[in-house]
Amino acid sequence: MHSATTPLFEQIVSAIEPHLGTFLLGAVWASFLLLVCYSAFYRPDKVFQWATLAMGGFVGQWTLTWITKLIDSQPLPVWVNILFIVCETCLGIGYLGVLYSWLRSTKTLRFKQICSITGVAFGFGILACLYQSIALLSVFKLGVLVVLVDMAYVNYIGYKQKIKLSLLILGCMSVLIVVQGYLNYKYITIDLFAVSLPISPFVASIINLLVLVVFIGHLAIYNQITRRRLAKRERQLIQLEREKRLILEEQNELLSLQVTQRTTELVRSNMAKVKLFSIISHDLRSPLVSLRDSLNLVHQKNLSQNDFSDLVQRITQHIHRLSSSLDNLLQWSMSQLNEIRSRPAPLEMRETIDDILELAHEATRQKQLRVTNLVPVELMAFADEYQVQTILRNLIDNAIKFTPEYGHIQILSESCQKWATLSVTDNGAGIPPQQLATLFGDLTSRRGTKGERGMGLGLNLCMDLAKRNGGTLTVDSTPGVGTRVRLTLPLALDLVEQAA
Numbered sequence: 077m078h079s080a081t082t083p084l085f086e087q088i089v090s091a092i093e094p095h096l097g098t099f100l101l102g103a104v105w106a107s108f109l110l111l112v113c114y115s116a117f118y119r120p121d122k123v124f125q126w127a128t129l130a131m132g133g134f135v136g137q138w139t140l141t142w143i144t145k146l147i148d149s150q151p152l153p154v155w156v157n158i159l160f161i162v163c164e165t166c167l168g169i170g171y172l173g174v175l176y177s178w179l180r181s182t183k184t185l186r187f188k189q190i191c192s193i194t195g196v197a198f199g200f201g202i203l204a205c206l207y208q209s210i211a212l213l214s215v216f217k218l219g220v221l222v223v224l225v226d227m228a229y230v231n232y233i234g235y236k237q238k239i240k241l242s243l244l245i246l247g248c249m250s251v252l253i254v255v256q257g258y259l260n261y262k263y264i265t266i267d268l269f270a271v272s273l274p275i276s277p278f279v280a281s282i283i284n285l286l287v288l289v290v291f292i293g294h295l296a297i298y299n300q301i302t303r304r305r306l307a308k309r310e311r312q313l314i315q316l317e318r319e320k321r322l323i324l325e326e327q328n329e330l331l332s333l334q335v336t337q338r339t340t341e342l343v344r345s346n347m348a349k350v351k352l353f354s355i356i357s358h359d360l361r362s363p364l365v366s367l368r369d370s371l372n373l374v375h376q377k378n379l380s381q382n383d384f385s386d387l388v389q390r391i392t393q394h395i396h397r398l399s400s401s402l403d404n405l406l407q408w409s410m411s412q413l414n415e416i417r418s419r420p421a422p423l424e425m426r427e428t429i430d431d432i433l434e435l436a437h438e439a440t441r442q443k444q445l446r447v448t449n450l451v452p453v454e455l456m457a458f459a460d461e462y463q464v465q466t467i468l469r470n471l472i473d474n475a476i477k478f479t480p481e482y483g484h485i486q487i488l489s490e491s492c493q494k495w496a497t498l499s500v501t502d503n504g505a506g507i508p509p510q511q512l513a514t515l516f517g518d519l520t521s522r523r524g525t526k527g528e529r530g531m532g533l534g535l536n537l538c539m540d541l542a543k544r545n546g547g548t549l550t551v552d553s554t555p556g557v558g559t560r561v562r563l564t565l566p567l568a569l570d571l572v573e574q575a576a
Contacts, residue, residue: 104135105135105139107292108131111127111128111295116128119299121302122177123295123302124295126170126173126174126177127170127171128170129169130166130167130169130171130173131170132170133163133164133165133167133168133170136162137167140159140163143156144156157205161198161202161204164201165194165197168194169194169223171227172187172223172226175227175230175234190222190223190226194219194222197215197218197220198219200212200213200215200216204216392438403466418460419460420458420459420460421459421461422456422457423458423568424453424455424456425451425456425457426449426451426453426455428461428464428465428468429449429451429468429487429498432465432469432472433449433472436469436473439473440485443479443480443481443482443483444481445479445482445483445484445485446483446484447485447486447487448485448486448487449487450486450488450489451488451489455489455491457496457566457568458565458566458567458568458569459545459546459547460544463541463544463545464545464565466537466541467538467541467549467563468498470535470537470538471500471561472485472500474561475500475501478504478559479502479503479558480505483503484502484503485500485501487499488501494567495564495565496564496565497563497564498563498565499560499561499562499563500560500561500563501559501560501561502558502559503557504558504559505555506554506555506559507553512551516535516549535549535551538563542564542565545566547563547564547565548563549561549562549563549564550562550564
């Protein structure tokens with residue numbers, strides 16, 4: 077039964093082999109042409125370009141395998157053997173280029189050396205076909221063996237790079253290429269280049285078909301990986317573009333803010349200049365004119381002793397006001413230029429307030445004001461002495477200015493933990509709510525209860541100096557009842573603890 081079955085199987089194979097071989101060969105050529113178009117027009121990628129070369133050698137070998145079945149001459153024509161050498165060389169170098177392009181680089185010295193060795197071996201292969209020399213053919217096969225060994229090396233590099241699925245395909249491809257190279261070697265060397273294949277073209281087609289499937293799977297995986305990389309890179313570019321846009325928006329906002337701040341500073345600077353010119357031309361000129369008129373009266377010889385005393389007191393008062401105004405103007409100008417430097421030191425507050433009240437004695441005497449200083453002697457603040465004097469002088473001058481005759485001004489203090497608070501309270505006219513809201517930002521001046529003039533710098537300057545000394549300044553006022561200004565400064569803690 078076995079003997080009967082075998083001829084039947086051979087008959088079936090003989091019947092379908094030409095048709096199946098023709099179909100498979102057509103399918104392979106169609107795949108090759110598609111790969112050529114894909115790599116040339118749609119995907120000009122180095123991997124696909126090398127794959128096209130390898131596929132060309134692969135298709136050529138497969139085609140030649142079927143051509144040998146149709147040739148009935150022995151030995152084979154020289155051109156057929158040469159084409160086998162060319163196709164095998166293209167397959168080896170092309171696939172090696174695929175591996176290097178994917179896993180390493182075709183610009184490396186090692187790849188160039190392998191190509192040089194293969195080129196020399198290719199020359200020996202051509203000579204082997206021309207002279208039908210087994211020795212020369214062995215040199216060519218040795219060059220092919222070098223290519224196969226280097227493929228194994230590149231596969232090992234891929235393993236080190238942790239390319240798992242692709243490594244499996246690469247390994248299978250290398251094994252199949254070794255098998256195909258062995259078959260070609262057997263084909264060429266049997267009977268010295270004669271037609272006597274160790275296997276039939278049909279079996280060779282099945283092997284080549286497996287090689288084709290693995291090869292196409294290799295390219296499909298590479299294509300999928302590169303698409304993922306491109307998609308990831310595109311997402312990164314979109315993210316970078318978004319971050320760049322956000323940075324530009326932040327920079328634009330920052331520039332806009334800087335322009336706004338600079339514009340505000342220029343407006344403030346311009347207002348400061350206008351205010352400065354107004355002070356110089358009017359507010360300082362008026363006291364100087366009054367001082368000049370008072371000095372002219374001194375030259376009159378018919379003044380009584382009482383008139384002369386009153387005139388001296390008036391001149392003293394004019395000089396005090398002018399000195400105070402000049403001090404305020406100097407401090408304000410320096411604050412506008414950011415040239416004020418605070419030099420904090422322990423400061424006795426009671427003594428400082430007494431000195432200021434002594435200078436303001438004539439002003440309080442003229443309005444018959446009662447001034448009470450209830451600040452304890454042991455109260456010590458840690459602040460710049462000259463700047464604190466400027467703050468308190470302005471607060472006391474304002475209290476005198478806006479308190480009516482026979483009024484009362486009271487100076488109190490309290491200390492809590494690390495802070496000392498001084499309050500100057502009067503029972504004067506008070507400040508309207510609408511003016512209280514803009515008190516520290518407005519440079520306008522109001523006349524006192526007896527028409528006293530000011531420069532409008534006092535409270536604005538006091539707030540700035542208080543902040544420079546680490547303190548605060550607040551104002552509470554009720555129209556018709558009075559005003560209380562509270563100055564908070566850091567305590568000189570070491571001295572306070574020693575006094576306690």
